[in-house]
Amino acid sequence: MYPILSGLLVGALFGFALQRGRFCMNSAFRDIILGRDFTLFKAVSVAILAEMIGFSILAMTGVITLAPKPLMWGANLAGGLVFGIGMVLAGGCASGITYRAGEGMMGAVFAILGFGLAAMTTATGVLKPVMDFLQKNTKIMTADNKPLTLANIFGLDLKIVMLVLAIIIIVIWVVLALRNRSAEQSFGEKPKSLGEAVFKKGWNWLSTGIVIGLIGILSFPLSAAAGRNYPLGITGGWTNIFQSLIKWQSMVESQVKITALNWEGAEVAGIVLGALIAALIAGEFAIRAPEPKILLQTFIGGLFMGFGATVSSGCNIGHILSGVPQLSLGSILGGVSIVLGGWIMAYFLFIRPMNA
Secondary structure, three states: OHHHHHHHHHHHHHHHHHHHHOOOHHHHHHHHHHHOOOHHHHHHHHHHHHHHHHHHHHHHOOOOOOOOOOEEHHHHHHHHHHHHHHHHHHOOOHHHHHHHHHOOEHHHHHHHHHHHHHHHHHHHOOOHHHHHHHHHHOEEEOOOOOEOEOOHHHOOOHHHHHHHHHHHHHHHHHHHHHHOHHHOOOOOOOOOOHHHHHHHOOOOHHHHHHHHHHHHHHHHHHHHHOOOOOOOOOHHHHHHHHHHHOOOEEEEOOEEEEOOOOHHHHHHHHHHHHHHHHHHHHOOOOOEOOOHHHHHHHHHHHHHHHHHHHHHOOOHHHHHHOOHHHOEHHHHHHHHHHHHHHHHHHHHHHHHHHHO
């Protein structure tokens, strides 16, 4: 019962923050090339920096054991590119389509259907040989069989490097911001009360980044206590939910075991619930469905996302929000590949037609 309650709690907090901050990495990366808008990208960056500091302190005090993902260059590169292409087609990243489903957006629901089906098929079905081939044949570890990070490739302590690097980046960012105040975007009209700021008004990028970073920090020890030593994730959660819903069966020590909801599955269910609560309070919930061809496009995009995330061993949350703060080379490559895939698809779907 603990994994379900703990996962639901973290997921509900995460979903609430995602909805109020309109936090979607597809929009964050797409807006950079479409409108030179870095607003959401700054929110992503703040969340990563907050997690770098939080994870390092928790690791130094022995509360958690860092668990960077391994470098599987072929899987990270190919899977990331496919995922990035898919998230543009789907109109949202893994967290974006999840929280938007809680708002009543049917396009997101169709994307989730494709995402979950492809992730499950790749993890345990007919596409598993593709995943296994790319992951096993392109995996590179250290001499003592540890995942490669930006710290251990130089023989440095990961916890210390995370903390020092985050502080350096924050100092540089603050100095540059102070020198160029006029270029900083306004946070908008000041809300009349704290309740209005939290529940009614959309959050600014700084608040969104800090809150999501704090939720990511909270998720690590709670997830580890449930037997899953990793912070936030999405792909494994949807895979688990789909397996549970169809009573997916697997042979474990010659006995048939029906897959039950795990921590990550509960977290993903909590995201939808948290986003639903946030949308209802703000008066933003409504069942909305685009035309059929868009629903088909989002479903296909979801299929790409599910396959790519499973092959790469992480989506935008597993890699960019949870793996990059741990300086995993695999997550860094996977994250860069996701961005590049998104930009490639955005060019063909948006930029090229506009230029024509």
